[in-house]
Amino acid sequence: MSDLPPEFALIGRHFRPLAGEGALDLTDDAAVLAPPAGRELVIAADAMVAGVHFLADDPPETIGRKLLRVNLSDLAAMGAVPLGYLMTTAFPKDIEDGWIARFAAGLAADQREFGLSVLGGDTVGTPGPMTLSLTILGHVAPGAALRRAGARPGDDLWVSGSIGDGALGLRAARGQLPDTDGFLAGRYRVPQPRVALGLALVGLATAAMDVSDGLMQDLGHLCRASGCGAEVLADAVPLSDAARAAIAVDPGLRPLPFGGGDDYELLFAAPPAKAQEIQAAAAAVGIAATRIGRFVAGHPAARLLDAKGAEVALPRGGWSHF
Amino acid sequence: MSDLPPEFALIGRHFRPLAGEGALDLTDDAAVLAPPAGRELVIAADAMVAGVHFLADDPPETIGRKLLRVNLSDLAAMGAVPLGYLMTTAFPKDIEDGWIARFAAGLAADQREFGLSVLGGDTVGTPGPMTLSLTILGHVAPGAALRRAGARPGDDLWVSGSIGDGALGLRAARGQLPDTDGFLAGRYRVPQPRVALGLALVGLATAAMDVSDGLMQDLGHLCRASGCGAEVLADAVPLSDAARAAIAVDPGLRPLPFGGGDDYELLFAAPPAKAQEIQAAAAAVGIAATRIGRFVAGHPAARLLDAKGAEVALPRGGWSHF
Incomplete structure (x- = not known):
């Protein structure tokens, strides 16, 4: 695959091992997923910017885990079972391969802990601070999602x-x-x-x-x-x-x-x-x-x-x- | 709502009018969506960075439309019907309200043209270039998604x-x-x-x-x-x-x-x-x-x-x- 540009090699080396069912090995234009029968989907997205949501010198493992966990927290708030996620990463061009390996290792650990896998995403370069975005999918029984509206006086x-x-x-x-x-x-x-x-x-x-x-x-x-x-x-x-x-x-x-x-x-x-x-x-x-x-x-x-x-x-x- | 911080006002003013069924008015932790019965989901995500994927002085309307359209193009490549999208926006802190209004107007026009609406997302500030990420959802009949693997000699x-x-x-x-x-x-x-x-x-x-x-x-x-x-x-x-x-x-x-x-x-x-x-x-x-x-x-x-x-x-x- 040496005739491929570096971003494809990066994705293949670090993110493809995180791919789960439906991700099509991250080699197609999109993921294809059969939604769990008889369930509603719960979907949220959160972004993180270096220096704003995490410290640029935080350990790379924890940055990937925080990104995934803040999104898992949104599923938790809705009472949803985690299903999978898509991630876009805007990395500075001088990022080191070892940094991304550690970032991916953190994601791998949390995928095991929370029972979900990556479905797709995009990797681009940025002249600015590292900017990460993750969209998470989960599922609930129809009508069962916990909502913000519903508290009553006396609760x-x-x-x-x-x-x-x-x-x-x-x-x-x-x-x-x-x-x-x-x-x-x-x-x-x-x-x-x-x-x-x-x-x-x-x-x-x-x-x-x-x-x-x-x-x-x-x-x-x-x-x-x-x-x-x-x-x-x-x-x-x-x-x-x-x-x-x-x-x-x-x-x-x-x-x-x-x-x-x-x-x-x-x-x-x-x-x-x-x-x-x-x-x-x-x-x-x-x-x-x-x-x-x-x-x-x-x-x-x-x-x-x-x-x-x-x-x-x-x-x-x-x-x-x- | 004057006691809310500006990002909530921004979301309410510009992005809530784009919200569709399942988005819960963008006021909950996540969207809740009943997937179309008997269909597979097709999901893709693409990111864009100012100065890399678009020009910082491009008209704001076209930046929103390009973000949505590059993702719609991924659905097109899979033969999928557009369903909805989540968007995260990292805006420079000095961004003007009028700029965001025009950005949202471009999205609104394309929502009408392509028959989908926003389901959720996140709005954050960045000290770097504007960085946008969009996750799009579509659907296909089971097994019908167009794939990259499948071309045969003679085709x-x-x-x-x-x-x-x-x-x-x-x-x-x-x-x-x-x-x-x-x-x-x-x-x-x-x-x-x-x-x-x-x-x-x-x-x-x-x-x-x-x-x-x-x-x-x-x-x-x-x-x-x-x-x-x-x-x-x-x-x-x-x-x-x-x-x-x-x-x-x-x-x-x-x-x-x-x-x-x-x-x-x-x-x-x-x-x-x-x-x-x-x-x-x-x-x-x-x-x-x-x-x-x-x-x-x-x-x-x-x-x-x-x-x-x-x-x-x-x-x-x-x-x-x-």
């Missing part, structure tokens, strides 16, 4: 895992705070998409989404979609031990979990009567689920309350690109 | 439309050659995906692909996939009047149609017995189809021949990113 507000590690982890990855065991930086670089929990919440949660742009901002989206308000008890928001330790050293970091991004946890609503079932479902998949507040009638916005019920003011907004 | 080699306009059009758009009526630049900026012809070729063509990286390079891919060789008669390759005029002025451009990219025509194989049916099918959809050579047994490579049957040497390779 409990839940969150999975711990909040704030991603935003603290970005600072740790930049060397701006101590992170001796690398837990926080790891949470920034390799999010944990809550796919198993999302599947378990189908039929239990009335609404769900993933937290990617900051807890309070994303909850605001869920409130607007559902047409009701929400109150979050600041003290109830689950923090990891590492996050507590970092905040103890620098109390100025205290607001970060409420407005920082990159959590990739699930935020969901459910009637109080479902609380035990939710705890059991979460325990069964080994993911913590914590009630952090409730939905209320009225203006569709999210309020953060302290232990006395007074509203806590936060720095405005979450993460925005413009 | 005719066909091409749709005219070849070389895209590569000449890039030079015209840069002001490097005369193009008084803008035909060539138009062919570079707004390719014509041969969707209707691709659909008509199902059951007639033994193999097909779209020509995006250059006629001879892409034919080489088709030869390798099919395991046979191909001979192209240089004089038979269809050129537009504008291309002929440009080459008459500068004979140095003569090799360009054989190796230049951005044609987005269909290259396909069919037994000679199907020639009349193919001509009739092409005429019915108003797209020219021209026999430019044949497939032969032996080494899976493409050879370009002059009127005397002697091989024509070309500058090496087609377009490559690395």
